[in-house]
Amino acid sequence: MPEVVPQALEQVADYFKVLSEASRLQVICCLKSGSKNVTEIMTATDLGQANVSKHLKILTQAGIVSRHPSGVSVYYKIADPIIFNLCELVCDRLVARLETQSQQLDRLEAWRNS
Amino acid sequence: MPEVVPQALEQVADYFKVLSEASRLQVICCLKSGSKNVTEIMTATDLGQANVSKHLKILTQAGIVSRHPSGVSVYYKIADPIIFNLCELVCDRLVARLETQSQQLDRLEAWRNS
DNA sequence: TTACTGTATCACTATACAGTAATATTTGCT
DNA sequence: AGCAAATATTACTGTATAGTGATACAGTAA
Numbered sequence: 001m002p003e004v005v006p007q008a009l010e011q012v013a014d015y016f017k018v019l020s021e022a023s024r025l026q027v028i029c030c031l032k033s034g035s036k037n038v039t040e041i042m043t044a045t046d047l048g049q050a051n052v053s054k055h056l057k058i059l060t061q062a063g064i065v066s067r068h069p070s071g072v073s074v075y076y077k078i079a080d081p082i083i084f085n086l087c088e089l090v091c092d093r094l095v096a097r098l099e100t101q102s103q104q105l106d107r108l109e110a111w112r113n114s
Numbered sequence: 115m116p117e118v119v120p121q122a123l124e125q126v127a128d129y130f131k132v133l134s135e136a137s138r139l140q141v142i143c144c145l146k147s148g149s150k151n152v153t154e155i156m157t158a159t160d161l162g163q164a165n166v167s168k169h170l171k172i173l174t175q176a177g178i179v180s181r182h183p184s185g186v187s188v189y190y191k192i193a194d195p196i197i198f199n200l201c202e203l204v205c206d207r208l209v210a211r212l213e214t215q216s217q218q219l220d221r222l223e224a225w226r227n228s
Numbered sequence: 229t230t231a232c233t234g235t236a237t238c239a240c241t242a243t244a245c246a247g248t249a250a251t252a253t254t255t256g257c258t
Numbered sequence: 259a260g261c262a263a264a265t266a267t268t269a270c271t272g273t274a275t276a277g278t279g280a281t282a283c284a285g286t287a288a
Contacts, residue, residue: 008205009139015204020131021276025123038235051277053236063211072234072285082207086200090129091122093196097177135246152265165247167266186255186264230288237282244275252267258260 018062019086023047024055028083031065035077132176133200137161138169142197145179149191 018024023045030036030044042052056076059065066079132138137159144150144158156166170190173179180193 009136009143011208012201012204013134013136013139015208016130017134020127020134022123022127023276025127029123039233048278049235050237050279054276057236063207069235069285072232074235080207082203086203087126089196089200089203090126093177093194094125094129137246153263162248163265164249164267168246171266183255183265186262188265231286232288233284233286235282235284238280240278240280242275242277244273246271246273248270250268250270252265254265255263257262 015062018058018064019083021055023051024059025087027052027055027059028064028078028087031076031078032084035068035075037070037073037075039073041076129176132172132178133197135169137165138173139201141166141169141173142178142192142201145190145192146198149182149189151184151187151189153187155190 019028026045026047027041030041036044038049038052038056041047041056042049045052047055056065056067060067060076064078064080064083065076068075068077133142140159140161141155144155150158152163152166152170155161155170156163159166161169170179170181174181174190178192178194178197179190182189182191
């Protein structure tokens with residue numbers, strides 16, 4: 001019997017899964033500056049039309065972006081700016097990790113030259 | 115040409131991908147109380163041995179947990195508590211989302227009964 | 229209506245990966 | 259050395275999904 005109930009974790013995992021694709025992060029980033037329609041997102045991200053549409057559906061279902069049809073085109077915008085906090089946290093960790101790695105390399109180098 | 119450079123996003127996406135599996139979140143959660151060896155993690159999470167081993171490798175490579183062999187067994191511990199901040203942020207969003215959904219249901223119900 | 233544009237969906241392929249059983253490796257003990 | 263327990267690795271299967279081309283479905287203008 002697992003001590004940790006996994007039901008709730010499934011939902012958290014699903015949320016992270018939405019963010020675990022570079023293409024979707026591209027879409028999110030290109031919406032940081034404001035609302036865009038699908039065509040604009042396509043050119044900004046260099047992704048195919050069907051692909052963008054699919055990613056936007058996933059992001060919308062996750063509540064990360066919101067959909068705003070306007071005439072023949074559909075505009076999307078960030079519905080939940082918390083995303084950027086998440087990305088920043090991860091970026092900080094990645095940077096910190098790279099720094100410690102380079103420090104270790106430096107120490108190794110110093111030892112090799114001693 | 116994409117306006118947003120995707121190279122860096124790939125690494126962020128990879129980090130999120132590590133967190134996008136409920137089993138790995140289980141492992142992380144069961145290590146919140148402190149260091150555990152593989153067998154203890156297995157019983158706490160109800161996952162198979164090979165599976166746990168694989169997840170621990172992935173978590174270690176991501177710098178999320180650290181490995182500490184001790185005799186015949188190997189202990190793992192959280193190497194980067196920032197994880198819990200990430201999970202909390204996501205949990206908050208999920209809760210907020212559920213609340214707005216239930217509010218919408220309430221409004222729908224009220225309209226139906228009016 | 230017809231034509232056109234923008235968006236969504238369908239069908240398909242290729243790839244990635246979680247889970248598992250079997251095997252290998254490591255460590256401690258006698 | 260030989261044995262046993264804990265962990266790691268390998269090989270494999272099944273499933274999920276990113277990307278794509280073709281097609282369907284709006285919504286607008288003539």
